[in-house]
Amino acid sequence: MALASLGAAFVLLPVVALFVRAPWSRLGGALSGVGASTALRLSLEVSLAATAISVAVGVPLAWTLARGEFPGRNLLRAAVILPIVLPPVVGGVGLLVALGRSGMVGRWLHDALGIQLTFTTAGAVVATTFVSMPLVVLATEAGLRGLDRRYEQAAAAMGGSPWYVFRRVTLPMVAPQLAAGAVLTWARALGEFGATITFAGNLAGRTQTMPLAVFEARQIDPGGAIVLSLILVVVSVSVLVALGGRLTGLR
Amino acid sequence: MALDAEIQVRRGDVTIAAAFSAGDRETLALLGPNGAGKTTIVETIAGLVPAATGRIFLDSEPIHDLPPEKRPVGIAFQDGVLFPHLSVLENVAFPVRARGARSRASRAHALELLERLAPGIAPNAKPRTLSGGERQRVALARALAGAPRVLILDEPLSAVDVSGRADLRALLRRTLGDFHGPRLLVTHDPVEAMTLADRIVVLENGRITQTGTPEEIRDGPRTRYAADLVGMNLFAGRLMPIEAGAGALQTGDGVVTVPWPDEVAVGPLDDVLATLAPADVVLHVSRPEGSARNVVRGVVEEVAILGDRARVRLDSSPPLVAEITTGSATRMAIRPGTMVWASFKAVEIDLMVEPEPTDTL
Numbered sequence: 217m218a219l220a221s222l223g224a225a226f227v228l229l230p231v232v233a234l235f236v237r238a239p240w241s242r243l244g245g246a247l248s249g250v251g252a253s254t255a256l257r258l259s260l261e262v263s264l265a266a267t268a269i270s271v272a273v274g275v276p277l278a279w280t281l282a283r284g285e286f287p288g289r290n291l292l293r294a295a296v297i298l299p300i301v302l303p304p305v306v307g308g309v310g311l312l313v314a315l316g317r318s319g320m321v322g323r324w325l326h327d328a329l330g331i332q333l334t335f336t337t338a339g340a341v342v343a344t345t346f347v348s349m350p351l352v353v354l355a356t357e358a359g360l361r362g363l364d365r366r367y368e369q370a371a372a373a374m375g376g377s378p379w380y381v382f383r384r385v386t387l388p389m390v391a392p393q394l395a396a397g398a399v400l401t402w403a404r405a406l407g408e409f410g411a412t413i414t415f416a417g418n419l420a421g422r423t424q425t426m427p428l429a430v431f432e433a434r435q436i437d438p439g440g441a442i443v444l445s446l447i448l449v450v451v452s453v454s455v456l457v458a459l460g461g462r463l464t465g466l467r
Numbered sequence: 468m469a470l471d472a473e474i475q476v477r478r479g480d481v482t483i484a485a486a487f488s489a490g491d492r493e494t495l496a497l498l499g500p501n502g503a504g505k506t507t508i509v510e511t512i513a514g515l516v517p518a519a520t521g522r523i524f525l526d527s528e529p530i531h532d533l534p535p536e537k538r539p540v541g542i543a544f545q546d547g548v549l550f551p552h553l554s555v556l557e558n559v560a561f562p563v564r565a566r567g568a569r570s571r572a573s574r575a576h577a578l579e580l581l582e583r584l585a586p587g588i589a590p591n592a593k594p595r596t597l598s599g600g601e602r603q604r605v606a607l608a609r610a611l612a613g614a615p616r617v618l619i620l621d622e623p624l625s626a627v628d629v630s631g632r633a634d635l636r637a638l639l640r641r642t643l644g645d646f647h648g649p650r651l652l653v654t655h656d657p658v659e660a661m662t663l664a665d666r667i668v669v670l671e672n673g674r675i676t677q678t679g680t681p682e683e684i685r686d687g688p689r690t691r692y693a694a695d696l697v698g699m700n701l702f703a704g705r706l707m708p709i710e711a712g713a714g715a716l717q718t719g720d721g722v723v724t725v726p727w728p729d730e731v732a733v734g735p736l737d738d739v740l741a742t743l744a745p746a747d748v749v750l751h752v753s754r755p756e757g758s759a760r761n762v763v764r765g766v767v768e769e770v771a772i773l774g775d776r777a778r779v780r781l782d783s784s785p786p787l788v789a790e791i792t793t794g795s796a797t798r799m800a801i802r803p804g805t806m807v808w809a810s811f812k813a814v815e816i817d818l819m820v821e822p823e824p825t826d827t828l
Contacts, residue, residue: 370548372535373513375613376565380536384561388552 234446239439252444254421255429258337262412262425263405265341270349270401275387275394278353282360293357300350307346308414315342316415339416340423347411348404355397359390399459403452468526470617470649474511476504476519483507483673489617489649489666496652496664500692503670505653506545509619512651513540525616536565541615545622545653547602549594555605556581556590562613580608584638600631607642618646621653633819639663657696658742658819661685669693685788686780687771694773700743700788702816706736713760713813716741721784724760725816740819745778747815748789751808752799759810763787767805770796777801781809 281293299307315322315333325331333339367389371381387394409427416423418432426448434441473486483504489495497505511519514535523531530538541562549558556577563573581590585604594602603623610618623639624632640663643650654660660667661681669677669684669692677689685701688694704718708727716723716739725741749755755762765783772778777796781787787809791801801807 366544366548367550369510369515369535370542370544371550371561371565373515373538373540373542374562374565374609375536376561377536380565384565385550389550391552 231449234442234449238442238446242439243443251420251424251429252440252447255424255426255444256447258340258421258424259406259426262337262340262344263402263408266344266348266405266408267352267398267402269341269345270352270405271394271398274349274353274397274401275356278356278360281353282357296350296353298350299347304347304408304410305414308343308411311343311346311411311415315339334415335417335419335423337416337422340412340425343411343415344405344408344425347408348401351400351404352394352397355400356390356394359393359397360386362393363389396459399455403455406448406451468616468648470512470651471524471527472508472512472521474508474519474521474523476507476511476516476521478504478507478673481673485668485670485673485675487668487675487678489651491649492647493666494643494650494652494664496654496660496667497670498654498657498660498667498697499670500655502672504673505655505670506621508670509542509621509651509653512538512617513542513619514538539616540619541610541613541617542619543603543606543610543621543623546599546626547594547606549597549602549605549609551594554591554593555585555588555597558594558605559608559612562609566613577608577612580612581605584608584611584642598631599626599628600635603627603635604638607639611642611646616648618643618648618650619653620651622655623652624654624656624659636662657699658701658740661697661699661701662740667697669697686769688773688778691773694745694776694778694790698745698778698788698790700745700748700785702741702743702785704739706739706818708734718785720786721763723785723816724813725818726813728818742817742819743787743811743815745788745790748787748809748811750779750789750791750795750799750801751810754808755810757810758812760813762808762810764806764808767801767803767807769803770801779807781807783809 277296281289281296312334313319315325317323317326317332317334322333325333333342363386367385368381371385376384407427408425409431412423412425413428418424418428424432426444430441430444430448433444468491470489472488475482475484477483481502481504485504485508487495497508499505507516510516511521512523514533521531522529525539550561553561556574559577559580560573563576564570578590581588584607585601588597588601588605594605597605603626607620607623610620620639624635627635636659643652643663652660652664664681666678666680667684668675669690671690671692677684677693684693684697685699688698702716702718702723704716706714706716706725709715709724712727714725714727716725723741749759763783765781765787767779768782769780770777772793775793776790777793779789779791779796779801781789789809799807
């Protein structure tokens with residue numbers, strides 16, 4: 217019991233401290249002073265774009281992992297999970313040598329197509345997607361595995377083509393897991409720091425998302441860092457509340 | 468239109484190999500114990516078992532190479548398998564919409580089917596709010612919605628509680644009778660097979676052990692299983708009360724004293740079905756003394772030996788099949804032509820009450 221209280225206090229203390237130490241008297245000034253609105257808008261844009269890409273690519277990937285029968289499937293799943301366990305900075309370095317201007321693929325992207333990802337908002341999206349996509353893949357794959365195949369069989373027997381069955385039966389039936397996975401992905405994307413700063417840099421208005429802004433503000437204006445942090449706390453708690461028990465119900 | 472199927476498929480330890488035909492407007496029951504391969508066979512016909520090999524023809528037109536969505540088969544699955552995220556109406560409209568019909572037309576068609584087969588069920592209800600019997604009615608409507616050329620019902624009564632069974636059985640009989648084309652009925656319940664099917668295929672351990680009309684199988688079961696389950700004495704007729712807890716079932720040929728069903732109010736009842744296991748019929752060489760309410764006399768028509776048992780068919784009123792040991796048969800010198808007495812207790816009889824008048828029995 218005592219250990220449980222200690223654990224709970226440990227989790228809650230930093231959040232409480234943020235509220236206690238916030239410079240409430242100069243809230244407005246602090247907000248404008250550190251460019252909070254720019255960073256917050258960029259954060260929302262980057263995290264939502266990363267979530268959209270994760271769902272668009274991650275759902276087919278989850279389907280392949282859940283239903284495909286091919287050699288190396290477990291290897292592929294391990295690779296998909298890797299960004300979760302990998303330190304984000306390492307992911308950022310990896311992205312740099314792969315997609316950076318002189319990277320393996322990045323060089324070609326730049327020379328042939330004129331695309332540069334480093335130090336651009338697109339680069340921040342790429343880094344964020346890399347780190348957060350596994351969450352929606354895993355949640356959707358779990359949903360697909362838990363789905364009774366008889367529903368899809370019945371739908372096929374009722375004249376549904378494979379694509380029709382996927383749209384009208386499979387996808388709606390795994391929608392709760394997919395949605396929970398997407399929210400987790402988005403939350404992870406919102407907090408992404410290491411891969412983004414390593415791969416995309418820290419340019420205000422282009423790649424400086426909220427966590428990066430907090431990090432920078434801490435060196436110049438500790439009060440401003442607290443205010444920025446509080447905004448992220450409010451956004452995160454809102455998501456938790458909006459989701460209710462569904463997030464915690466996810467295995 | 469006729470269905471000809473010849474199917475081989477492995478399921479676990481069981482190799483299923485079966486060949487059968489169902490004629491136009493013929494109801495063919497696949498009867499067998501759980502695990503015999505009945506469901507696998509009909510799912511193979513519907514194209515849902517990729518590992519299966521064999522040939523399936525509909526009016527000598529091969530359908531075994533078609534993907535499931537292209538096969539003109541309507542199937543009501545065991546337990547319904549209704550889509551939980553769709554309403555009752557959307558479930559029934561599914562086969563129509565899946566084949567490209569417009570939303571409005573498919574809904575009108577689905578509503579019409581629901582009204583006919585599942586009146587009293589709210590079209591907007593979600594499947595999880597329905598009882599087993601209601602789910603089965605919706606599944607039946609959905610199976611018919613795509614205008615299939617073959618109708619398959621997989622254990623349509625198994626998830627239905629006893630009180631709803633008689634109602635649903637009557638509906639199944641009507642629906643099967645109205646369907647133009649071959650109909651397949653999967654069941655492990657011999658009464659269902661005998662009352663709904665024109666012909667029965669007995670399936671055991673993946674193999675067909677017997678095919679015939681219900682009468683043929685009842686009179687001459689070829690295996691222990693068929694004898695135990697299908698070889699039942701079946702009585703049908705009008706039930707009249709005679710005293711507390713007992714009634715007289717007046718069949719076309721003879722009267723049988725039966726227990727009065729608890730759940731039914733006193734009063735004459737039409738179209739009552741009753742079964743009696745042949746092993747519960749006792750044979751005697753002279754008029755028996757004792758408590759058995761039903762005592763009849765008749766000439767032995769046929770004696771069939773099945774292992775250590777003898778099945779004795781009596782030309783009595785009503786006609787009876789008795790099952791005795793071969794030892795007793797020898798001792799009593801039972802052979803065709805012998806006159807014997809038969810007795811059976813009212814409590815050994817199982818009653819099934821049919822609520823609606825039907826013309827098939």
